[in-house]
Amino acid sequence: MAAAERRTQMLRGVLDLCLLAVMDEGPAYGYEMTKRLRARGLSIVGEGSIYPLLARLERDGLVETYRTASNDGPPRKYYHASCDGKRTLADGVSEWRSTRDAVDAVLGLLEPEVQP
Amino acid sequence: MNKFVKECRREWKRLRVPDAVANEMAADLAADLEEADAEGASIEDVLGSSAFDPRSFAAAWAAERGVTQPSPATGKPARGSIPLATIVAAAIALIGAAIVILTTTSAHGVAAVPSRPALPAPPQILEPHGHVPAVDAPTLGLLLLVMGVIGIVTTLVWILRTRAGSRPGPLAQ
Numbered sequence: 001m002a003a004a005e006r007r008t009q010m011l012r013g014v015l016d017l018c019l020l021a022v023m024d025e026g027p028a029y030g031y032e033m034t035k036r037l038r039a040r041g042l043s044i045v046g047e048g049s050i051y052p053l054l055a056r057l058e059r060d061g062l063v064e065t066y067r068t069a070s071n072d073g074p075p076r077k078y079y080h081a082s083c084d085g086k087r088t089l090a091d092g093v094s095e096w097r098s099t100r101d102a103v104d105a106v107l108g109l110l111e112p113e114v115q116p
Numbered sequence: 117m118n119k120f121v122k123e124c125r126r127e128w129k130r131l132r133v134p135d136a137v138a139n140e141m142a143a144d145l146a147a148d149l150e151e152a153d154a155e156g157a158s159i160e161d162v163l164g165s166s167a168f169d170p171r172s173f174a175a176a177w178a179a180e181r182g183v184t185q186p187s188p189a190t191g192k193p194a195r196g197s198i199p200l201a202t203i204v205a206a207a208i209a210l211i212g213a214a215i216v217i218l219t220t221t222s223a224h225g226v227a228a229v230p231s232r233p234a235l236p237a238p239p240q241i242l243e244p245h246g247h248v249p250a251v252d253a254p255t256l257g258l259l260l261l262v263m264g265v266i267g268i269v270t271t272l273v274w275i276l277r278t279r280a281g282s283r284p285g286p287l288a289q
Contacts, residue, residue, distance in 0.1 A: 029144070030148050031147075031148035031162060049166040051144075051145070051173075052173075052176040052177045052180040055180035055181045056180040059181070073151065074143065076144070076147060077144050
């Protein structure tokens, strides 16, 4: 499996949490969230658009939206986490940490040697 | 308007997404792409691999919005109908192949038998009403074989086209 594909697979399970997390900093529109994620090193988000995922979060009641005019452009659709979304984020962060610790216990201490 | 957004609109129209929702999605996407462009970012920076497949991107987005209305002409058939169609086509092809092989083999077998004195031809029975033209067995077998193969190929092409048209983006699953 290629490295990019593996990263995409790993990210798939937590991208919704990442979006809820960047929304927790303040309401944001689609591209703004992409930039916030990229600023934290998650440029791989570009491998799959966040728009369908945002639509799913909205459909599931995890985010709420409103439309407002921006300072220097057309009106934008802003997203922010709902109460259910904040609860999902809290649960998800806890699950992520326990999963990360368990994987680290297996992989974290390894220093694989690559034969030429 | 951005070419990518136009492609998306075309797909949403095909999927019968309500105009109000399609307009909203198109406006949001266009605004984001314009902002990215102004900052020197490419469409790929915003949409990743989806930038190369606007139809799948648009379909995935509309599906997650819950606004896709499959039309009767393009709606998916029942789950069991595709395997059933394939099995029927394969069965027809098999029957046809069996008839062709059996008749060809028996014809060769008859040819190998030493010839006997020819018997007088039996008298033909004339049917008073109607006449059904006789089709010999090898022709019938060949016909069934061709029909079966065409059926199998058509089903496979249909499956491939359907899958290609409804493939969502890598992270949108």
